[in-house]
Amino acid sequence: MLDQLPAIQIVLPLLAAPLCVLLRRRIPLLGFALLVAWTNFGVSVALLRQVLVEGPIRYALGGWAPPWGIEYHVDPLSGFVLMFVSFIGAVTLTYAPRSIAEEIPDDREHLFIAAFLLCLTGLLGIVITGDLFNVFVFLEISALSSYVLIAMGRDRRALNAAFQYLVLGTIGATFILIGIGLLYMMTGTLNMADMAVQLPAVFGTRTVRAALGFLSIGLFIKMALFPLHGWLPNAYSYAPSLVTAFLAATATKVAVYIMLRFAFSVGDVQMEFGASGLGAIMMTLSLIGIVVASTVAIFQSDVKRLLAYSSVAQIGYMVLGISFGSVSGLTATIVHLFNHALTKGGLFLAMGCFAYVAGGVRLKNLEGIGKTMPWTTFAWVLGGLSLVGVPLTAGFVSKVYLIRGALEVGFWPVAALILLSSLLALVYVWRVVEVAYFRAPPDGAQRREAPLSMLLPTWALIGATIVFGIWTGASAGIARRAAEALLKVAP
Amino acid sequence: MTPDLALILALAIPAGGAAAVALLSRWPNLREAATLAAGGLLFADVVYLVRAWGAGAVPDVEMVELFPGLTLALSPEPLGLLFALIASALWIVTSIYAIGYMRAHGETSLTRFFACFAVAIAATMGVALARNLLTLFVFYEVLTLSTYPLVTHHRTEAAKRSGRIYMGVLLSTSIGMFLLALIWTWWRTGTLEFAPGGILAGTMEGREVIVLLALFAFGTGKAALMPFHRWLPAAMVAPTPVSALLHAVAVVKAGVFTVLKIVVYVFGVDFLAAEGASVWLTYVAAFTLIAASLVALTRDNLKARLAYSTISQLAYIVLGAALANAWGVIGGGMHIAAHAFGKITLFFCAGAIYVTLHKTEISDMRGIGRRMPVTLFAFLIGSLSIIGLPPFGGAWSKWFLALGAADTGQWILIAVLMISSLLNIAYLMPVVLYGFFSAPDGGGNDGWAIKEAPLFCVVPLCLTALGCVVLFFYADRIYRLLAPIVAS
Numbered sequence: 001m002l003d004q005l006p007a008i009q010i011v012l013p014l015l016a017a018p019l020c021v022l023l024r025r026r027i028p029l030l031g032f033a034l035l036v037a038w039t040n041f042g043v044s045v046a047l048l049r050q051v052l053v054e055g056p057i058r059y060a061l062g063g064w065a066p067p068w069g070i071e072y073h074v075d076p077l078s079g080f081v082l083m084f085v086s087f088i089g090a091v092t093l094t095y096a097p098r099s100i101a102e103e104i105p106d107d108r109e110h111l112f113i114a115a116f117l118l119c120l121t122g123l124l125g126i127v128i129t130g131d132l133f134n135v136f137v138f139l140e141i142s143a144l145s146s147y148v149l150i151a152m153g154r155d156r157r158a159l160n161a162a163f164q165y166l167v168l169g170t171i172g173a174t175f176i177l178i179g180i181g182l183l184y185m186m187t188g189t190l191n192m193a194d195m196a197v198q199l200p201a202v203f204g205t206r207t208v209r210a211a212l213g214f215l216s217i218g219l220f221i222k223m224a225l226f227p228l229h230g231w232l233p234n235a236y237s238y239a240p241s242l243v244t245a246f247l248a249a250t251a252t253k254v255a256v257y258i259m260l261r262f263a264f265s266v267g268d269v270q271m272e273f274g275a276s277g278l279g280a281i282m283m284t285l286s287l288i289g290i291v292v293a294s295t296v297a298i299f300q301s302d303v304k305r306l307l308a309y310s311s312v313a314q315i316g317y318m319v320l321g322i323s324f325g326s327v328s329g330l331t332a333t334i335v336h337l338f339n340h341a342l343t344k345g346g347l348f349l350a351m352g353c354f355a356y357v358a359g360g361v362r363l364k365n366l367e368g369i370g371k372t373m374p375w376t377t378f379a380w381v382l383g384g385l386s387l388v389g390v391p392l393t394a395g396f397v398s399k400v401y402l403i404r405g406a407l408e409v410g411f412w413p414v415a416a417l418i419l420l421s422s423l424l425a426l427v428y429v430w431r432v433v434e435v436a437y438f439r440a441p442p443d444g445a446q447r448r449e450a451p452l453s454m455l456l457p458t459w460a461l462i463g464a465t466i467v468f469g470i471w472t473g474a475s476a477g478i479a480r481r482a483a484e485a486l487l488k489v490a491p
Numbered sequence: 492m493t494p495d496l497a498l499i500l501a502l503a504i505p506a507g508g509a510a511a512v513a514l515l516s517r518w519p520n521l522r523e524a525a526t527l528a529a530g531g532l533l534f535a536d537v538v539y540l541v542r543a544w545g546a547g548a549v550p551d552v553e554m555v556e557l558f559p560g561l562t563l564a565l566s567p568e569p570l571g572l573l574f575a576l577i578a579s580a581l582w583i584v585t586s587i588y589a590i591g592y593m594r595a596h597g598e599t600s601l602t603r604f605f606a607c608f609a610v611a612i613a614a615t616m617g618v619a620l621a622r623n624l625l626t627l628f629v630f631y632e633v634l635t636l637s638t639y640p641l642v643t644h645h646r647t648e649a650a651k652r653s654g655r656i657y658m659g660v661l662l663s664t665s666i667g668m669f670l671l672a673l674i675w676t677w678w679r680t681g682t683l684e685f686a687p688g689g690i691l692a693g694t695m696e697g698r699e700v701i702v703l704l705a706l707f708a709f710g711t712g713k714a715a716l717m718p719f720h721r722w723l724p725a726a727m728v729a730p731t732p733v734s735a736l737l738h739a740v741a742v743v744k745a746g747v748f749t750v751l752k753i754v755v756y757v758f759g760v761d762f763l764a765a766e767g768a769s770v771w772l773t774y775v776a777a778f779t780l781i782a783a784s785l786v787a788l789t790r791d792n793l794k795a796r797l798a799y800s801t802i803s804q805l806a807y808i809v810l811g812a813a814l815a816n817a818w819g820v821i822g823g824g825m826h827i828a829a830h831a832f833g834k835i836t837l838f839f840c841a842g843a844i845y846v847t848l849h850k851t852e853i854s855d856m857r858g859i860g861r862r863m864p865v866t867l868f869a870f871l872i873g874s875l876s877i878i879g880l881p882p883f884g885g886a887w888s889k890w891f892l893a894l895g896a897a898d899t900g901q902w903i904l905i906a907v908l909m910i911s912s913l914l915n916i917a918y919l920m921p922v923v924l925y926g927f928f929s930a931p932d933g934g935g936n937d938g939w940a941i942k943e944a945p946l947f948c949v950v951p952l953c954l955t956a957l958g959c960v961v962l963f964f965y966a967d968r969i970y971r972l973l974a975p976i977v978a979s
Contacts, residue, residue, distance in 0.1 A: 325722045389666070390636065391629040400558060415674075419667045426662055430655070438643075438651045472557055480559075 003399055005050070005210045009043050009082065010035060010125050011429030017117040020110055028095050033113045037090040037120070044086040044124075048079035050258040054476070058130070073130030077334065077482035078142035080125045081257050081272050088249040088345050088461075089120045092119070092242055095457035103154050112152055116246070118192050123254045131258060132180045132190045132266075135258060138178065139222070141168045142254070144289035146247055150239040161234035168231040168261045175218030178466075192266050199267060205410040215262060216278060217399055223255035223284075225319055226289025229312045236308035241352025244304065248311055249345030253337045260263040260311055263322065264486040283323040287417055290316035291448060292426035298431065303361045304351050307344065314340050320414070321402055330483035332398055335476045336426070339386070339394035339468060349382040350376050353450035353458060366432065368441025377436050379462040384480035385431035386465045389422045393469040397476055494543040494550035498565050500577065501616045503652020504533045505582075513658045516602035523590050526605050528772040530583035537579045541572050541972075557625060561683055563872065565621035568685070568974045570755070570824055572623050574748050575619040576614055582612050584951040589734070590731035598730060603640060608733075610637040613693035618748065624683040624757060624932035627749060628665070628673055631713070633785055634745055635661045642729045649728055656725040662714045664719050668710030671702055671781050676757065685752065687976070688873055689759020700758070700768040707753050708772055713746025714809055715802045717779040723802055727794045731842030733782045734794060736955065739801055739834035744827050747808040752821050755976055756811040765816040772813035773899075777804035779905045784914035790853045793841045796918055803911065804830045804877065807892060810904070814895040817977035822891030824973045829876060829884035832958040836873030837919075839952035840866050843944035860926035861943050865949055867954035869924045876959040879912055884962025 023029040051057060051350040059072040072080070094117065104112050122142025126135055147169070147406045151162035184190055186199035186207050202208055217228070224232040232252075234242045290313045297309035314336070321333030327436050351361050354375040356367045370377040386393035398420065406415040449455060505866070515522040542670045543550065545748060554563040567575070593601055607660055617630030635658070641655035677683050695703070712719045726738050737743075753765060761771045780803050787799035804826070811823025819851025843866045850856055860867040876883035879890075889908065896904035942947050962969075 284940065314815060385636070388662075390662075391632045397557070400670075400674060403671065404678055407675060407678050415671060422666050423663050426658070426666075434651055434655075438646055438648075470555055470557070470563075476558070 002046070003048050003059075005043055006057060006074055006128060008121070009040065009047065009123060009128060012040050012043070012467070013117045013121040013124070017114045017121065018446050020114040020117060024110055026106075026109065026386065028252075029110050031044055033091055033096075033117065034090075036117065037093045040120070041086040041090040043084075043244055044079075044082040044364055047074055048083045050074075050476075050479075051076055051079040051085050051465075066284055067189050069192035070134050071130040071191055071193075072128045073192070074128060075482070076262070076478055076485055077260065078127045078258070080334065080478050081254070082124055082315050084341050085123050085254065086120070087249045088246060088341055089116075091457045091460055092246045092249075092345070092349070094350070095245070095349055095454050097455050098242065099242050099356065101443075102356055103242075104152055106431065112149070112240075115145045115148045116117045116243075118142075119149060119246070123250050125255050127257055130192045132183065133431075134190075136173065136180055139173055139258075142251065144241075146251060149243040149247075150235050152243070153238045153240050155238045157234070158238035161231075161238040165231040165235045168228075169195050172218045172221030175214045175217075175221070179211045179215030179218060180208050180382070182214065186211070186243065190263065203267075208234065212267075212278065214260075219255055219259050219262075220285070223252045223259065223319070224312055225285055225315055226293055226312055226317060227285070228316075229289070232312060233308040234346075236311070237302060237305045243349065244483070245345050245348035245352065248348050249341040251343055252311065252315055253318075256315070256333070256337060257425050259319075259322060259484065261328075264330075279323045279325060281409060282319050283414070286319040286323065287314035287414065289313060290320070291417065291424070292359070294342060294421050294428070296487075297428045298424065300428075301363050303354075303363060303432055304348070304365065306432070307347055307351065310425065310428065311344055311350065313425070314344070314387075317398065317402060319417070320403060320418075324405045324409055324411075325487075326405055326408055327480070327487060327489065328401055328408055328481050330486060331476065331480045332401035334471075334482050335401060336398035336480035337467065338479070339398050340476050341384050342464045342468065343386040343462050346458055346465060347380060347387075349454070349458040349461060350380040350383065353454050354380075356454065357448055363432070363435050366435050367439035368436070368445065370437040370447050372447050373448055374443050374447075375455060376458065379458050380436075381429075381433055383460050383465060384432065388425045388429055391469070392466065394465040395470055397472050401476065458477055492539065492971060494540065494878035497540050497543065498552045498567065498620060500536045501533065501579075501644050502613050504529050504536060505609045505613035505624065508533075509606045509613065510604060512606040512609060512716070515754045519601065522602060522605060523586075526584065526586045526590075526609065527694035530579070530586050532956045534579045534583055537575045538573070539583050540567060541576060544569075544572055548590040551622065557613045557629075558677075559674060560681070561623070561677065563623045563626045563629060564622040565617070565620045565626065567620050567821070568756075569976050570619070570751060571619040573824060573969065574744060574827060575971060576742070576832075577828050578619065580836055580892075581736055581740050581831060583954060584954055585732055585736040586779070587947055588735070589730075591945040591951075592732050592846055593730065595945050595948070596730070598644070600644065600936050604644060604730075607637050607640045608706070609735075611641065611741060612868040612913050613746055618745045619625070621685075623672055623685055624676065624753070626682075627752065628669060630746060631711075631749065634742060635713075638726075638733070638742060639698065641737065641821060643728050643732045645690060646728055646729070646734070653725040653871035657722045660719055660722040661842055664710050664712030668706045670710075671824050672710055674707035675703060675706075685756035687756065689756050689757055689762050692762040696766065697797055700763075700766050703772065704763070704772060705757065707757075708750060708775075708809065708813075711746050711749045711753075712743055713747065714750050715743060715779075716775060716809060717782060717802075720783065725797055725970060726783070726799045727792075727798050731794070731838060731845065733735065733844065734798075735835050736757065739838050740831045743801060743805055743845050743925060744831060747805050747812075748827060749819065749824070750809050751812045751827075754815065755820055760815050760820060760977065761907075770771065773810055773901065773904060776806045776810035776813055779803065780810065780907060780911050784911055784918065787918045788914065792921065793836070793844070793851060795851050795855065797837050797841060800837075800868070800877070800915070800918065801830075801834055803914075805906070807889070807908075807911075811892050811895060814892075814899055814904075816895050816898050818891050818898055819895030821895075821973050822888050822895055824976075825891060825969055826885075828957075828969060829962055830853040830947045832877035832955050833873045833885055835881070836869055836952055836955040836959065837877070839948065839955060840870040840873070843948045843952060844949060847942055847944045853925070855917070856922060857925050857929035858902045860923070861929075862940065863944070865940065865943055866952065867913070867917075867923060869952045870926075871923045872956040872959050876906065876962075878915040883959045884966065885959070886963060887966040913923060
């Protein structure tokens with residue numbers, strides 16, 4: 001049984017999704033979905049434990065030996081990402097009952113849940129697989145289901161946002177497919193480990209370089225790296241609250257994960273970053289993105305959109321860490337995947353609570369919300385402080401590693417820019433704080449919190465940002481191990 | 492009780508006090524009793540720690556490892572013990588004063604007020620007792636965040652604007668410069684533990700030392716070195732007890748304490764002196780010292796004048812650190828104590844005058860000495876201590892600072908100290924002179940009747956005024972406590 005955990009991780013939500021379509025009644029449907037999601041989280045924890053104790057797991061799917069069959073591969077990095085993606089999935093699904101009752105028509109709830117589980121399957125599949133083509137397949141599963149999820153938003157502009165995402169997402173996926181195809185053409189293999197062996201012989205060829213270009217741009221679109229982030233603000237703003245929280249916490253992170261895999265496990269980082277100048281491009285784009293997106297966030301009056309631009313900036317931090325190509329930099333990236341997932345997930349769940357009670361998430365709707373919804377607002381403030389990177393929050397941990405990474409390679413101005421962007425984050429967070437606490441609530445507004453089934457998941461994620469801002473052994477410790485494994489340096 | 496336990500309790504008591512305040516919000520008298528009880532316990536705890544230290548114990552508590560090799564850890568040393576002792580003693584007095592002031596003034600949201608106050612004290616203890624720079628930085632930031640709700644207590648437009656300046660300056664300096672300097676130090680030395688003689692010697696030299704010192708000195712926004720001083724006058728929008736304890740003692744002293752601590756235990760006095768890297772800082776401090784005094788002269792609002800006076804007095808302590816010799820460090824440390832008692836007395840008096848007569852402008856305060864003689868007499872004592880006249884505490888600290896300046900051979904600094912003392916007289920004495928020797932504005936018999944502030948306000952300010960005198964006669968105790976720091 002334990003040997004089969006890697007397969008169960010994927011098969012469980014994959015099979016549960018169509019079953020959800022059959023369950024039309026609300027309580028069995030949600031009960032079943034919750035059971036699946038939390039079991040799935042349990043599986044991922046067991047996998048991570050196994051990897052950390054016994055070393056990487058290689059699992060030949062269906063007994064077909066790699067490099068011909070599809071191989072699942074769990075190492076510290078993928079175990080870590082699997083763990084937090086399935087955690088976010090389970091927490092957001094716990095938040096679902098009251099939230100989707102409000103936002104999704106009753107006769108579509110089962111479809112919504114099915115699409116949600118498919119999206120989760122896709123994201124987990126990307127992370128666990130050791131096969132390049134399989135990455136593409138799971139990428140499409142997650143993308144198609146997320147278009148559906150976004151389109152279910154109450155606002156009619158959600159359709160437009162989903163379509164915009166579909167167009168850009170498809171371009172991204174096509175680029176990735178072309179890149180994978182070119183690599184397959186040159187090496188004759190799709191297995192990542194095998195390709196890592198074959199690739200150096202053909203690395204200098206123009207075809208491989210073209211493949212690298214296609215892959216990078218495709219991934220930049222998927223992870224919403226500036227200036228290819230166009231799809232993200234609308235998608236996040238108009239999707240149902242739950243979907244925004246889930247996608248913001250997982251989808252872009254998984255795209256960054258693929259980047260890490262391609263750059264460090266498949267390719268050779270020296271050749272890619274050094275010879276092709278990819279590192280310099282990534283650093284430049286991420287720095288511009290951090291500053292520009294943070295600045296744009298300051299001027300948003302829709303708080304969901306504000307957080308969406310903040311996400312674009314945070315993706316910049318992750319890519320920046322990769323571009324340093326050092327242990328500190330990669331540790332910063334990997335731990336920030338996790339920390340930012342908790343922070344942004346928690347913040348967007350809090351936005352869902354605001355939307356549920358106040359009926360909207362523009363700054364105007366949030367006037368005096370600190371008085372009427374003190375618990376939700378306080379959770380939001382803590383999440384905001386984590387975005388800024390205040391000590392004792394998870395955001396601080398990432399930031400320290402990132403700055404240390406910048407100093408180690410001697411990039412002083414980069415360190416200064418990272419700190420500057422923290423201050424920009426302070427400005428956009430504080431705009432909301434001032435509206436929430438210093439404006440009077442609208443006349444007749446009563447003190448009324450969101451339902452507990454929404455408040456508790458919100459606090460679970462926000463609480464986790466504090467916990468992992470203090471006990472960093474589990475987050476940064478594993479991230480560091482993963483980074484060392486990627487760079488193949490001894491701990 | 493073991494010293495280790497006492498060390499944890501120094502944080503746990505005020506933190507628990509905050510929790511108790513929050514839980515008891517429905518019963519105001521019990522809630523305020525909880526604050527006072529926490530204050531009493533904390534003071535007893537710190538006194539125990541000081542005695543244990545005197546008996547040779549070196550308690551050491553590691554809480555949690557944040558980064559490889561960097562733990563949140565507490566371990567006292569003389570400077571920190573002195574700071575903890577002052578802050579915890581004055582917390583009790585301020586709590587009594589706050590109860591009188593906030594109730595007489597009909598303030599609302601007192602639960603939030605007292606809870607945040609207790610958290611701020613816990614953070615101050617963390618700063619004071621930190622074993623390494625990371626711990627100090629973490630609590631430094633907690634202190635900023637926990638005092639924001641206190642500064643903006645009234646939730647008015649003015650409070651919001653001042654809150655922006657407060658948060659803006661304190662967080663941007665600490666994140667923008669302090670954190671950078673901290674990571675830089677960590678990267679270069681591989682450690683952030685405070686060590687006698689410093690940790691930087693041998694890892695950097697020349698211009699780098701100067702830049703790092705600048706990042707630390709300006710990054711510690713709470714030390715209010717010009718041009719990063721604006722937050723302190725802005726914070727005066729807070730209720731007076733906050734201005735008194737936090738913006739005359741805990742927060743600002745956390746700033747200058749940090750600077751002293753970094754100079755002594757991170758750079759090392761000898762290393763700085765040998766590199767000559769802190770000479771520029773003496774000039775910045777001297778400039779702040781004079782300029783803030785001059786601005787204070789122009790302020791008619793009593794709290795604003797006291798705020799600029801604080802900026803000027805903080806610069807004394809930074810100057811002491813920047814002198815980079817034993818006299819300077821001891822003078823700086825003593826001035827933390829002397830200025831704390833003097834300035835808190837002055838703020839208490841300002842608050843008492845406001846609560847009783849609703850006057851905020853100095854020009855309106857003619858003749859108030861006849862109505863509030865006790866308050867104004869306490870104001871006189873506090874002023875004299877800040878000016879530096881015997882027999883008040885301020886005399887010793889200024890004496891040591893002058894010795895330190897003489898030791899470096901920079902006579903201009905001694906001149907600056909002299910001029911500044913004259914300026915102190917010029918901006919503090921008029922309040923007393925107007926108060927006692929002018930006729931009250933309104934005229935008539937009504938203006939002559941004695942009308943002091945509530946007892947809860949008057950007793951604390953008498954106690955702190957008494958403290959100014961006590962400090963003069965017991966200065967040798969402080970000297971003996973601090974001397975080991977610079978013994979090497």
